[in-house]
Amino acid sequence: MKLTTAQALVRWLLAQRSETLDGREVPLFPGVFAIFGHGNVLGLGTALEEHRDEIPVWRGHTEQGMALAAVGYAKATQRRQVGVVTSSIGPGALNMVTAAGVAHANRLPVLLLPGDTFVSRAPDPVLQQIEPFHDGTATVNDAFRAVSRYFDRITRPEQLLATLPQVARVLTDPADCGPVTLALPQDVQAETFDFPSSLFEPVTHRLPRPRPDRRAVTEAAGVLRAARRPLLVLGGGVRYSGAGKRALEFAERHGIPVTETTAGRTLVPHTHPLYAGPLGITGSASANAVAASADVVFAVGTRLQDFTTASWTVFSPDMRLVTLNAAAFDAVKHGALAVIGDAYAGLDDLATQLESRRVDPQWTSQAAEERAKWDTHIGALRSATSEIPSYAQVVGVVNDLSEPRDYVMTASGGLPGELIGGWRGSGEVSMDVEYGFSCMGYELSGAWGAAIAHDAGLVTTLLGDGSYLMLNSDLFSAAFAGHPLVAVVCDNDGYAVIARLQQGQGGKPFNNFYADCRTSHAEPPRVDFARHAESLGCAVFSASSVDDLRDAYAKARAAAVAESRPAVVVVRTLPAAWTEAGAWWEVGVPEHLAGRPDFDAAKPGQVRYLSR
Numbered sequence: 001m002k003l004t005t006a007q008a009l010v011r012w013l014l015a016q017r018s019e020t021l022d023g024r025e026v027p028l029f030p031g032v033f034a035i036f037g038h039g040n041v042l043g044l045g046t047a048l049e050e051h052r053d054e055i056p057v058w059r060g061h062t063e064q065g066m067a068l069a070a071v072g073y074a075k076a077t078q079r080r081q082v083g084v085v086t087s088s089i090g091p092g093a094l095n096m097v098t099a100a101g102v103a104h105a106n107r108l109p110v111l112l113l114p115g116d117t118f119v120s121r122a123p124d125p126v127l128q129q130i131e132p133f134h135d136g137t138a139t140v141n142d143a144f145r146a147v148s149r150y151f152d153r154i155t156r157p158e159q160l161l162a163t164l165p166q167v168a169r170v171l172t173d174p175a176d177c178g179p180v181t182l183a184l185p186q187d188v189q190a191e192t193f194d195f196p197s198s199l200f201e202p203v204t205h206r207l208p209r210p211r212p213d214r215r216a217v218t219e220a221a222g223v224l225r226a227a228r229r230p231l232l233v234l235g236g237g238v239r240y241s242g243a244g245k246r247a248l249e250f251a252e253r254h255g256i257p258v259t260e261t262t263a264g265r266t267l268v269p270h271t272h273p274l275y276a277g278p279l280g281i282t283g284s285a286s287a288n289a290v291a292a293s294a295d296v297v298f299a300v301g302t303r304l305q306d307f308t309t310a311s312w313t314v315f316s317p318d319m320r321l322v323t324l325n326a327a328a329f330d331a332v333k334h335g336a337l338a339v340i341g342d343a344y345a346g347l348d349d350l351a352t353q354l355e356s357r358r359v360d361p362q363w364t365s366q367a368a369e370e371r372a373k374w375d376t377h378i379g380a381l382r383s384a385t386s387e388i389p390s391y392a393q394v395v396g397v398v399n400d401l402s403e404p405r406d407y408v409m410t411a412s413g414g415l416p417g418e419l420i421g422g423w424r425g426s427g428e429v430s431m432d433v434e435y436g437f438s439c440m441g442y443e444l445s446g447a448w449g450a451a452i453a454h455d456a457g458l459v460t461t462l463l464g465d466g467s468y469l470m471l472n473s474d475l476f477s478a479a480f481a482g483h484p485l486v487a488v489v490c491d492n493d494g495y496a497v498i499a500r501l502q503q504g505q506g507g508k509p510f511n512n513f514y515a516d517c518r519t520s521h522a523e524p525p526r527v528d529f530a531r532h533a534e535s536l537g538c539a540v541f542s543a544s545s546v547d548d549l550r551d552a553y554a555k556a557r558a559a560a561v562a563e564s565r566p567a568v569v570v571v572r573t574l575p576a577a578w579t580e581a582g583a584w585w586e587v588g589v590p591e592h593l594a595g596r597p598d599f600d601a602a603k604p605g606q607v608r609y610l611s612r
Contacts, residue, residue: 001197005157006047006189008199009113009182012164013084014054017204018172020080021242028172028205029111030073030081031056031452033066037088038127039115043189044086058452058481061473063087065445067099069474070110072446075432076407076453079109079240080207082171083449086113089186090128094140098439100147103179105436106263107236107303107327109171112148114141116185119155141183149178155185157193164199172205174240174326174342207241210326212341212349220298220322220339221353224254227296227320229363232256233279233308236263237301237325239429243344247300248272250347255358256298257367259287261308262435264301265420269427276367277374280308282417282435285377285582286370288314293366296320301343303330307435310583324350378422381579389546390577391418394490397549398460401557404428405457407450411435411442414497414578415462415490421579430457441471444487448474451483458557459485466495468529472536475566479537484560487538487568488553489529492575500576505589513575533568543571 003011016028034057036045048057060066063085070083087093093114103110117129117139125131132138145151150170152163163182170176224230232251238244244267251258251274258268259279268275277284279291291297291314299321302308309315312334324339324346325331331338339346358364382396389397395418398408404426410419411434420433432450434442443463451459468489478485499512509516514524534540539559541552549571556567 001195001200002192003195004043004047004190004192005154005160005184006043007050008157008160008193008195009044010047010051010055011200012160014051015200015202016168017202018080019204019206021078021207025204026081028082029055029084031058032084032086033058033060033070034086035060035063035066035088035092037092037115039089039092039186040086040113040184040189041088043186044113044184058477060477062471063092063095064099064441065471065474065477067096067110067112068102068439068442068445069449069452069477071099071103071106071108072409072432072442072449073453074103074108074110075106075446076450078242078429079177081453082109082111084111084113087115088128089115089117090130090140094143097143097147100144100179100181102434102437102439102442104147104149106434107177109177110179111167111171112144112179112181114144114181114183115189116141116153116183118187119185120187139183141181144181144183147179148181149176150180153183153185154188157188157191160195161199168203168205174208174237175328209241209342209345211345212324212339216339217346217349217353220337221350223296223320223322223337224298224350224354225357228360229294230256230296230298230359231291231294232258233261233297233299233302234258234264234267235261235300235302238264238267238343239301241301241343243301243347244427244429246344246347250351253351253356254354255361255364257290257364259283259291261302262305262416262420262433265433266423266425266427266429266431268425270424273368274364275371277371278420280314281310281581281583281585282307282420283581283583284371284374284421285580286374288581288583289370290367291315294319296322298322298324299336300324300347301326304333305436306585311586313584378579381422386574387545388572388574389543389549390574391415391490392422392577392579393546394462394488394549394571394573395419395422397546397553398462398488399423401550401553402460403457406430407432407454407457407459409433409443409447409450409459409461410463411446412438412440412467413464413495414500415464417581418579419462421581440467443467444472445474447485447487448478448483451478451485458560460488461485462488462490464496465489465491465493465527465529469527472532475533475538475568476536479565482564483566484564485566486553486556486560487566489533489568489570490573491529491570492573494575496575500578501587505587529570530568533570537565539563539565539567541567541569543569
């Protein structure tokens, strides 16, 4: 079939299918996010227009926002579907690098198709070409190499035959899953080749379940069998494997307390008697207390990030770590006894070897006892009396009014700690907290992507004023396209959580809250978030108290669904009232502060961590 490179690529995208966790067949690539420019409008843009009835193309307003929307889409579909994002060359391409970092850190698939400069070099230097002095082959797209699981630059049409199978492999593989970048020079996009028709035959990609090595399973079973106080930690890999219920059955059979990481949050029903709560800095005091007493930690499907481990202070120093992970890279961390394989299959194999072995009932009951204390603490935070709502109260209102199949999101700043630690879930997959890369701006763009993917329930995203100001154009993207979601904007006058870190470690207030920033105005301007969101096509509701917030959020939910557009709730929040999980985070604190003879971080007794 004589086709241009771009036409062949689009036809290949259309031929790829995916099987969901519940056995349905769906498109692997359900849509494309696009901003066209001189690097992609005539090549890839023309090819996409030819198939406009077969694959939706959504118009974004920043390349970073579109790519973050694709990341949010992948998370909402448990990695079973992949968003495609295309940009022009130069700044349009570079704008997607941050989003590629988000996908890479969170092990989420996204296909990035940035335009590139001419392979022929005949018209060089073209508009937006940087011309590196040291390397005639380099372009801005080489910046993607560090944040791509797979990178290729297509310099001849027939190279698609070799690279497209690798693209599909990486995007659908549990261990290697992450962003793929195909740089597409604009002259090559338009060149033709006689492609074999077999390239475009339908292919269904099914979730592989590699079973772990039997010897590793036997060794791990021996460690778990000897454990007196084991703890089960469930991460995002459990979610993507569809192994949540299997993990709970495993815990119930053996009486093992369970906790969750950020990516594994909402896998366990909040009221489950074995649930100790979420783990780590942004987690709960209950899970952290249980973790401190555990002699064996069985971590399934998690990369054990520092917020989960509280910079490796949350566990007992002499605990034994056993991991089950599809990715060997993550499984072997920190000298763990590594079981490499699918979460569902691995739990099955371990359960068979452990048979009916149960741990001491006194240890089993500790999870519920500790969580009850945490529940009391969260209840007190939610019911506290104050003129301005706290973050805990905002989370409480959203939690109370949400439906079981709703989807709640946040990223960066202080709200992850509030949402992870304070949310009470029903066991549905209902939360996306982007705290792997902690990307400000993901809250709105990712919510747009999740709203496209989420066909049951309503997406609600929580964010601060700082994230809103950083990347808000996708409110208009969602409003224009007709995708309902609710955004709750907490206005606290600045970057509150970083101000907390700064001041809590001995620094002076500086450049975080607006009151501590340089300005030539005696009374600096304030952003009217309500009017701004309204100008972007959103329904808007404002609140100044907890009761106001409850009413505003209920109305926003109804408006978003009825009008098929985003609804924004703007609420003033207390800037320094936090949900404390009682864990530590290691940060770089100056050993000496000039002009502060009373402060010396090297002295015994002076804390070098941030208390959450």
